[in-house]
Amino acid sequence: GNSVTQMEGPVTLSEEAFLTINCTYTATGYPSLFWYVQYPGEGLQLLLKATKADDKGSNKGFEATYRKETTSFHLEKGSVQVSDSAVYFCALSGQAAGNKLTFGGGTRVLVKP
């Protein structure tokens, strides 16, 4: 079946530092890949997505590239802010019936001033 593995947190950074969160996946066929973000006390919201190999998703300074050869979708941001403190989830949507999302375990990021 489908699975998503992402690095465990928490990740603690200083403001303006570079952030990378690793995500690798296992899936048959050609899944779509997503990063969701969950701010404290809120539900998840889509951060970015990529639907085919070599696509780069980007939003709010975050980027991730769909690498089929390494089955990865690592999230990066060049200069984080305190407001980026949140839990980040990598997810995939397969081509199976129902196109359900499979989530990684989440990575908590804490940015200190």
Added chain:
Amino acid sequence: NAGVTQTPKFQVLKTGQSMTLQCAQDMNHNSMYWYRQDPGMGLRLIYYSASEGTTDKGEVPNGYNVSRLNKREFSLRLESAAPSQTSVYFCATQPGQGPYNEQFFGPGTRLTVL
């Protein structure tokens, strides 16, 4: 537009009690989902409804039932709550069944079973 709303926001139950979590959406989306979120485990799918009148089991359906009352509403029922069901529950919607569509999440219900 309210998007996806969930009630209640918090609930404490005793073992064996029952309750229904409510979810409603005003986005006219066909698909609706119930997830539970536990520390370090991401979100796991409990049940989903691809369209009005249909429901299917997800990854962890045991101990739960669902009702797709109409296109707007999708409820999750715990008939006899157990401490293992202590979790945060999220409802989500999706416009259709295509793999490229994002899901939209409600704010969650934090449930504690004593």
